[in-house]
Amino acid sequence: MSTYRNRSIILLSxxxxxxxxxxxAVAALVPFFVSERAYTYAAASxxxxxxxxxxxxxxxxFGVLTDRWPMPWLLPLxxxxxxxxxxxxxxxxxxxxxxxxxxxxxxxxxxxHPEAARAARAAAGGSNTAMGWFSLGGNIGFAVAPLLVAAxxxxxxxxxxxxxxxxxxxxxxxCAAAVRSPGSRAALAxxxxxxxxxxxxxxxxxxxxxxxxxxxxxxxxAFVSLYVRQRTxxxxxxxxxxxxxxxxxxxLGTVAGGRLADRYGRLTVVRRSYALTVLAVAGVILxxxxxxxxxxxxxxxxxxxxxxxxxxxxxDLLPRRPGTxxxxxxxxxxxxxxxxxxxLGALADATSLRTALVxxxxxxxxxxxxxxxxxxxxxxxxxxxxxxxPRRRLRKTSA
Numbered sequence: 001m002s003t004y005r006n007r008s009i010i011l012l013s014x015x016x017x018x019x020x021x022x023x024x025a026v027a028a029l030v031p032f033f034v035s036e037r038a039y040t041y042a043a044a045s046x047x048x049x050x051x052x053x054x055x056x057x058x059x060x061x062f063g064v065l066t067d068r069w070p071m072p073w074l075l076p077l078x079x080x081x082x083x084x085x086x087x088x089x090x091x092x093x094x095x096x097x098x099x100x101x102x103x104x105x106x107x108x109x110x111x112x113h114p115e116a117a118r119a120a121r122a123a124a125g126g127s128n129t130a131m132g133w134f135s136l137g138g139n140i141g142f143a144v145a146p147l148l149v150a151a152x153x154x155x156x157x158x159x160x161x162x163x164x165x166x167x168x169x170x171x172x173x174x175c176a177a178a179v180r181s182p183g184s185r186a187a188l189a190x191x192x193x194x195x196x197x198x199x200x201x202x203x204x205x206x207x208x209x210x211x212x213x214x215x216x217x218x219x220x221x222a223f224v225s226l227y228v229r230q231r232t233x234x235x236x237x238x239x240x241x242x243x244x245x246x247x248x249x250x251x252l253g254t255v256a257g258g259r260l261a262d263r264y265g266r267l268t269v270v271r272r273s274y275a276l277t278v279l280a281v282a283g284v285i286l287x288x289x290x291x292x293x294x295x296x297x298x299x300x301x302x303x304x305x306x307x308x309x310x311x312x313x314x315x316d317l318l319p320r321r322p323g324t325x326x327x328x329x330x331x332x333x334x335x336x337x338x339x340x341x342x343x344l345g346a347l348a349d350a351t352s353l354r355t356a357l358v359x360x361x362x363x364x365x366x367x368x369x370x371x372x373x374x375x376x377x378x379x380x381x382x383x384x385x386x387x388x389x390p391r392r393r394l395r396k397t398s399a
Contacts, residue, residue: 008123009130011178012116013137015079018171019112020138022082022105024145024247025164026051027221029089031239032153034226037093041223041353045345047089048222050099051106053339058107063114063327067320072179074115076172081108083168090153090161110331117311117326119178128266128312132258135308139254141167143247146225150240196319199377203317203325205370207333209274210310212367214337216281216360217303219344220246224284224296227353231292242296249300250307257305266313267376270306274371277302277364285357302364316377 030044065071085105089098117134124130152163224246225239232238260269280302283295314329315322348356 015174016137017141018167020141021167024142028146028149041345041348045341048341054106059110059331060327063323066323075175078108078112079171083165087162087165090158113330114323114327128261129258131308135254139251146243198318209367209370210333212363215340218337249297250304253301253304266309273305274368
């Protein structure tokens, strides 16, 4: 990639990290809501549901809008909105106010992703590795979130949550710099008129697999901290460490996924990742003692290796609607996982947390079945509408 395009990917990746702090922060705040406000598991998981429901509706809508009108100005604005919501969620003890605050944050995060994914794919120029770097930023944000939340809340309690707005300010500045980058403007101009044939049946199957992955990820995000504390007999530090491993391992998995896909093909890598996730989640739930951290790390790899590949596969299956594809693969399909969180919480209240997590073993296997038979789509940059025919070499003939 050129210097300008490298700079664009770096800026977009760093901005992505600042925004996705707020996706990880909501789950990281759940144990503190339980301990400080005596929320039940079901009530705490309802907070996760609030962000997920809004993201499910809003993110595809913004995807449709960005397909019609590019909105680069939305990136810094949505970063600030996402941070403001989380910053306010610890102010006051009202459950309704907490739900409203995290809902505002969810709208900001949802508005950010379709436009950001479209801009990043344009800057990446069809490289899975480059898209992996963009996605890495989001995974780093997820990984840092538990540590940031623990540092702030452990110091001043939930009322110190306004301090969590700092990454949003930094993210807005980075996003503003990214959209002004010459590399971003030129790449978006080249890809704005991309056309092709939308493969909706394959896209629906891919989205179904992402839903299965999402339920596992959201369920573990909400409850792995509490579960590991129970399994190991540790305190808050043990639970925070497990959540950090779940998110931090994903940072490595996303970059590895891009590189593996460039070598072996995206669908091959995605299918094998889902198979790994089945075994890894079983280990998290069933294997006792400190070994649980190893299986949390393997689960993280299985969940995150296909993350960036889901985005590019979706965009290539819907080449005429990259914003819509991003809104679904990053928003609707992912956020639907949050709809299952209250059910898991209610089951945990009625039985045990371990029993509630057992269904998560089956879901990656179901996702793998949905992916069987799918064919590797041609990248948008190589579609028939934009690909130039090869030049024919003239052979010299003897007189």
